[in-house]
Amino acid sequence: MPNLPELAHRTFFRTLSLLSPKGQGVILRRYFxxxxxxxxxxxxxxxxxxxxxxxxxxxxxxxRPYRRIVEVGCAEGVFTHALAATYPDAEITGMDVSGRALARARERVPEEGGRVRFVQADLLTHPVERSFELAFCSETLYYLGRHERLQRAAEQLSGLLVPDGVLVAVHPWPEASRLHGYLDAHESLKRLGEEVYTASSRPFAVTVYGAKPS
Ligand SMILES: C[S@@+](CC[C@H](N)C(=O)[O-])C[C@H]1O[C@@H](n2cnc3c(N)ncnc32)[C@H](O)[C@@H]1O
Structure with missing residues (x-):
C-alpha cells in the first residue's frame, strides 16, 4: 500500500493527466x-x-554490445554518468522534460564529441524512432497518471527500440506490478525477467523486456 504522501502524489499526477497530452507536458515541464x-x-x-x-x-x-542507449527521465544525469562509464563505446542519450535538470546533466556528463547527448523531450509526445538497442525508464512512469497515458508511454518506450532491443524498467514495488503491467500488455514487448528487491524500506522491481522482431 502506498503511504499517504505517495497517495497524494499519485492523485496530483493523475489529475494532471486529465489535461490534453500537450497541456500535461507543459505543466510537467514547469513542475520539474x-x-x-x-x-x-x-x-x-x-x-x-x-x-x-x-x-x-x-x-x-x-x-551484449550496445551501440545506442537511451535513458528516459534522466533528471540530472546521475545514472547517465554510470551508463557512460559502463558502456564506453556506446552513444548515450538522456531524455527529460526538465531543461533545468538537463543543464545540470550536461555539467555532470559533458556531451564530449557527441557520444553523450541530452534532449529535452516529453516521453508522451516526443516523436520516437526505433533506433536504440537499450533503453531505461526508472522512477518516471508514476508521474504520467491515468490508464491512457501509461498505455501511451508503453507505446512510446517500445517505439524507441530496434528489434531485439532491451528495455529495463525500475519502479517501487508493489506499484511496479501495475506500472510495468502496461509494458507487459504491449504487443511488441516480451518480458525477459524481473527481480523484486524487498530488503529496503522502499522495495523496488527491476523488470527487463525484449522488443519482439517486427
Ligand atoms: C525521480 S526522477 C528519476 C531520475 C532517474 N531516472 C533515476 O531513477 O534516478 C524522474 C524524472 O522524470 C522526468 N519526467 C517526468 N515526466 C516526464 C515525461 N513525461 N517525459 C520525460 N521526462 C519526464 C522528471 O523531469 C524527472 O527528472
Missing amino acids: DWWHRTPDPWKLSTDGYEQHKYRSTLEHVPA
Missing part, C-alpha cells in the same frame, strides 16, 4: 523545473539506496 530549483533534489548522487538501485539495474542488463 521548479522541483530542480536546487541541485539533486532526490539526492540521487549521494543516497546509498539510489546507488544500490543503479547497481542492481545494471546487473540485469543482458550482456
Whole structure:
C-alpha cells in the first residue's frame, strides 16, 4: 500500500493527466523545473539506496554490445554518468522534460564529441524512432497518471527500440506490478525477467523486456 504522501502524489499526477497530452507536458515541464530549483533534489548522487538501485539495474542488463542507449527521465544525469562509464563505446542519450535538470546533466556528463547527448523531450509526445538497442525508464512512469497515458508511454518506450532491443524498467514495488503491467500488455514487448528487491524500506522491481522482431 502506498503511504499517504505517495497517495497524494499519485492523485496530483493523475489529475494532471486529465489535461490534453500537450497541456500535461507543459505543466510537467514547469513542475520539474521548479522541483530542480536546487541541485539533486532526490539526492540521487549521494543516497546509498539510489546507488544500490543503479547497481542492481545494471546487473540485469543482458550482456551484449550496445551501440545506442537511451535513458528516459534522466533528471540530472546521475545514472547517465554510470551508463557512460559502463558502456564506453556506446552513444548515450538522456531524455527529460526538465531543461533545468538537463543543464545540470550536461555539467555532470559533458556531451564530449557527441557520444553523450541530452534532449529535452516529453516521453508522451516526443516523436520516437526505433533506433536504440537499450533503453531505461526508472522512477518516471508514476508521474504520467491515468490508464491512457501509461498505455501511451508503453507505446512510446517500445517505439524507441530496434528489434531485439532491451528495455529495463525500475519502479517501487508493489506499484511496479501495475506500472510495468502496461509494458507487459504491449504487443511488441516480451518480458525477459524481473527481480523484486524487498530488503529496503522502499522495495523496488527491476523488470527487463525484449522488443519482439517486427
Ligand atoms: C525521480 S526522477 C528519476 C531520475 C532517474 N531516472 C533515476 O531513477 O534516478 C524522474 C524524472 O522524470 C522526468 N519526467 C517526468 N515526466 C516526464 C515525461 N513525461 N517525459 C520525460 N521526462 C519526464 C522528471 O523531469 C524527472 O527528472
